[in-house]
Amino acid sequence: MEDRDRFSEDTQRRSCSNPPVRNRRACRETEKDRGKTKPGLPETRKTGLSHTHGFNGMCVKQPCKTSETPSQCSDHMNQPLPFWLLLCVAVFSLSTRFYNITEPPHVCWDETHFGKMGSYYINRTFFFDVHPPLGKMLIGLAGYLTGYDGTFPFVKPGDKYEDHNYWGMRGFCAALGSCLPPFAFLVVLELSRSTAAALIAASLLIFDTGCITLSQYILLDPILMFFIMGALLSMVKFNQQRLRPFSLSWWLWLILTGVNLSGSLGVKFVGLFVIILVGISTAWDLWKLLGDLNLSLVDFAKHLFARIFGLIILPLFLYTTIFAVHFAVLNRSGPGDGFFSSAFQSRLIGNNLHNATMPEYLAYGSTITVKNLRIAGGYLHSHWHLYPEGVGAHQQQVTAYLHKDYNNQWLVKKPDSEDHAETPELVRHGDIIRLEHRETTRNLHSHLHEAPLTKKHLQVTGYGINGTGDLNDLWQVEVCGGKKGDPVKVLRSKVRFLHRSTGCVLFSSGKTLPKWGWEQVEVTCSPYLKETPNSQWNIEDHINPNLPNISLHVLKPSFLEILLESHIVMIRGNSGLKPKDNEVNSKPWHWPINYQGLRFSGVNETEYRVYLLGNPVIWWLNLFSLGLFVVMVSVCSLALQRGAKLEGERKAHCRVILEGGGMLFLAWLLHYLPFYTMGRILYYHHYFPAVLFSSMLTGITLDTFPTEC
Incomplete structure (x- = not known):
């Protein structure tokens, strides 16, 4: 020896x-x-x-x-x-991802959403989505650069693309998906110093059918995983530069880490998990630097501020820049307007509030729409459908609806008269009014029946015939911060409606009604009179031919205000994604065992069928390796704790397992366990970022296990 x-x-x-x-x-x-x-x-x-x-x-x-x-x-x-080793990995990865990239020639699964959103960017049409905008912006840019004109409607899965150029958007996603195996190769090579481990990890991702399928369609997942793996690779490369601090390569990998972090969060909020991973690694690195007595406090401060700049300030700047571009490009009114406040909508070209001209003050006889002031609050809405038996009174439903619709229109009337003076009379703070639904002629009504979802709140319904009802149809107008006699200003006044008979206040709970309520938002009458955005409303649309129209210069919100509002809307929209009737809700425990896949396309035998399912051999090998890794870590930790003398290969492998393997295992946990706490609907494809880490961990585990034995 x-x-x-x-x-x-x-x-x-x-x-x-x-x-x-x-x-x-x-x-x-x-x-x-x-x-x-x-x-x-x-x-x-x-x-x-x-x-x-x-x-x-x-x-x-x-x-x-x-x-x-x-x-x-x-x-x-x-x-x-040999450079050809990495080149072979890249070639195999590209060939598997681009094979039959144009098949099937019709819309598959969520292409109906993200392809459509790419079209919106090309047409500059505003829309709402629960994810940040970077992924859709890149899809739209890829389509634009490859000749797609943004005219395909993307109505539903199965729609034929025909002569529309869709391959550019698919090809862009496939190109980013093709980068994952080479990235995995380089990461594992850095962590283990073993080409065998790197090749195992890359091969698992190259030949996994799930990763291949997910990369071949117009989806956010390959874009998200590209930035996640880019952040991991940059972080690992940066850590390997610790002996050359503040060198050009040190700064390069630090900056690239920050860029990829902003990219991952800019595609989906689950990019936060890799930010946490980098944060933990950085905190541990700084802790070790602080304990290095050869490093002065001045030098430590330089390390600290460099990381603050590269991993916090720069990603935040890039992330907000993504939204600045998003708001600048999507400047035309579209299907997402109703999710946002009236002030937000006023900046969209083509929206009825953009450079709006309408009567300045609310008057009796006006036709109006009433919008709730909570973020992502809807319009006061009614329709012909009744509450089902056993849910309060069997009367007409009143809800909050997030989209502009003719069923959002209400007539403002006096409590006891249909006749109006020739000179319109303004509605003022403290007035008693009736709100009659224009389409159904039912009055806004409340009574001593419990609300459908919110306990201790009262039910709100549509009641009466041709505007004739009872005393439970009367509401008192209250201008927030106003005094008796103040007129109600359109768009600018925050208004509450107090029910005269019960003393409760009109309230939007934010809860989604079941299928019988068309999955619209519950409206109640709350006995709690504290002023909150849920109980505050504003008059948005206002039509009264007897009043002069004036140009309303609504105070347009600042960039930070619309940035904050858009995030609250996205978060609430994300948490509101619930499984529909007869829809399979995937469970997190299903994913590591490859229990059930996800149908992308094709219902019957005559159609081209695409099914997302991971390679069972690879996924079960990953699961086995996770268990084996835990055993190996336990053995290594116990040996070190007992003071065992580890020399040569065994000592090197022990450090690889504890440090490199430990990082990948932590990354897998961060990208998997949080889904157990989520109340929204989950899908099989949510597990694929975790698959990246488990595959890399498998490479290290299988490479070091023979020596450990």
Whole structure:
């Protein structure tokens, strides 16, 4: 053993006596640091192993063959990692992702959403989505650059693309999905110093049918996973530059980490999980730097502020820039207007509130729409459908609806008269009014029946015939912050409606009604009179031919105000995604065992069928490796705790398992366990970011396990 150790050291010295130019710096570091391990790097094997320099001077474990002479072994160790190895990974990845990329030639699954949203960007039409805008912006840009004109409607899955150019958007997603195996190869190579481990990890992702399928369609997932893996690779590369702080490469990988973090969060909010991972790694790195007595506090402060800039300030700036571009491009009224406040809508070209001209003050006889002031609050709405038996009184439903609709219109009337003076009379603070639904002629009504969903609140209904009802149809107008006699200003006044008979206040709970309520938002009468956005409303549309129209210069919100509002709307929209009747709700425990996939296309045997399902062999191997990793970590930790002497290969593998494997295991946990706490509907494809980490962990585990045995 000692002879072989001396042989390895001799050959290392000889290999550094006349190295290639690109390896001289690394060889000088080897001479300088001989006998000690670089902080944060796994120790190299002492027995029959050498360092060779691969990508960016990276050292990769390669054994000297026993049949080689010392000079042959020296030449063998000086060989750089073959570039063709990474090239082969990239070629295989591209070929699997781009194979039959145009099939099927019709809309598949969520292409109906994200393809349509790409079209909205090309047409500059505003829309609402529960995810941040970067992924859809990139899809729209890819379509625009490849000749797609944004005219395909994307109505439903199965619609034929015909002559529309859709391959560019699919190709863009496939290109980003093709980067995942090469990224995995480089990450595992950095963490383990083993080409075998890197090849195993990359191969698992290359040949996983689930990853291939998810990358071939117009979806956000390949874009999200590209940025997640980019952030991980940049972070690992940055950590490997710790011996060269503030060098050009150190800054490059720090900046790229921040860029990829903003990209991952800019595509989906689950990008927050990789931000947490990078945050934990950075905090641990800073903690170790703080304990380094050779590092002055001034130098530590430089490290701290560099990371604050690269990992906090820069990502936040880029993230807000994404939204600035989003708001600048989508400047025309579209299907998403109703989810946002009246002030937000006033900035959209084509919206009825943009440069609006309408009567300034509310008057009796006016036709109006009333919008709730909670973020993502809807319009006061009614329709011919009744509350079902057993749900309060069997009367006409009153809801809050998030879209503009003719059923949102109400007539403002006096409590006891149909006749109006020739000179319109303004509605003022403290007035008693009736609101008659224009389409059904039923009055806004409340009574002592419990609300459908919100306990202790009263039911609100539509009641009466042709505007004739009873005393429970009367509401008192209250201008928030106003005094008796103040007129109600259209758009600008915050108004509450107090029910005269019961004393409750008109309220939008934000809860989604069941299918019988068309999944619209519940409207109640709340006995709690505290002023909240849920009980505040504003008059948005106002039609009265007897009043002069004036130009209303609504105070347009600032960028920060619309940024905040858009995030609240997205978060509430995300949490409101509930499974519909007969819709399969995937469970998180289903995912690691590959219990059930997801149908992308095709219902009957005559259609082209696409089914998202991971390769069972790969997924079950990943699951087995997760368990094996836990056992190996336990053994290594116990051995170190008991003071066992670990030497050579075993010691190096123990550090790889604890450090590199530990990081990947933590990443898998962060991208998997939070789904158990989510109340929204979940789908099988939500697990795929975690699959990336479990596959890389499998590469490290299978590579080190034989030696540990």
